[in-house]
Amino acid sequence: MSHTAHIPSHRKPRRSASKLALRAGVAGGVLSTMAVAGAAGPATAEPVTETTIEMPTLTSGALSAAVSQSAEATQQVALDLELQAQEDAAAAKAAKSAKLAHAEAERKAEAKEKAEAKKRAAAEAKERASRSSERTTLSAPTSNATGSAATVVAFLKAQLGDAYVMGASGPNSWDCSSLVQAAFKTVGVDLPRVSQDQSVAGTQVGTSNLQVGDILYWGGAGSAYHTGVYIGDGKYLDAANPGKGVVIQDLSGYPASGAVRVL
Numbered sequence: 213m214s215h216t217a218h219i220p221s222h223r224k225p226r227r228s229a230s231k232l233a234l235r236a237g238v239a240g241g242v243l244s245t246m247a248v249a250g251a252a253g254p255a256t257a258e259p260v261t262e263t264t265i266e267m268p269t270l271t272s273g274a275l276s277a278a279v280s281q282s283a284e285a286t287q288q289v290a291l292d293l294e295l296q297a298q299e300d301a302a303a304a305k306a307a308k309s310a311k312l313a314h315a316e317a318e319r320k321a322e323a324k325e326k327a328e329a330k331k332r333a334a335a336e337a338k339e340r341a342s343r344s345s346e347r348t349t350l351s352a353p354t355s356n357a358t359g360s361a362a363t364v365v366a367f368l369k370a371q372l373g374d375a376y377v378m379g380a381s382g383p384n385s386w387d388c389s390s391l392v393q394a395a396f397k398t399v400g401v402d403l404p405r406v407s408q409d410q411s412v413a414g415t416q417v418g419t420s421n422l423q424v425g426d427i428l429y430w431g432g433a434g435s436a437y438h439t440g441v442y443i444g445d446g447k448y449l450d451a452a453n454p455g456k457g458v459v460i461q462d463l464s465g466y467p468a469s470g471a472v473r474v475l
Contacts, residue, residue, distance in 0.1 A: 391451045392407075403427075429468060
């Protein structure tokens, strides 16, 4: 027997490798981010003579805290993902609504434009029909419109509905004096082109003793600014203005200043 056999050893008993591995496995399974700092030495390691290295002890409190922190982090990530998904869904819904609203606005604008175009077309068609009716449903010449006067009046009525254009001389647009000149030319009477000269081209007659075919004028004789032709029954026909064109009007509404007779 060795002479030191009776001396008790002061070394602490070593923990078995299996227990340390079990502890490390448990810790690693719960906390994937934690690593065991030490492990038991291999079987061939040199014996520890004075001090035994121990693994840090994982207390239940520390383990619970780590698990709680991990769970909170996971929950926060899930909440963030859910919030992002909600925001994406809201944005997609808003974009879809805006697209639908834009399409509806375009549809309404197009429908309104078509309706207005249809309305304009109908108004134009009505206007054309009215002009055609005026041309084809002319009243018969007054009883005292005979011979050359009747021919002049017939020509004038054939131009009803034509446009008034300053300086125009027919066949579809006139000013006041060009229409009068063209009407009398049909019976071989050559009149001056402008209203000032037409107002002194024949015999001056009073407006109270008018005959069909008399030339009416507005303004002074020799300085008249407008002319027309008396067609009987207190009415006259003239190329009035750009708004009216060639029309029949009542003398009571616009009395003439004077008249000349060339027939």
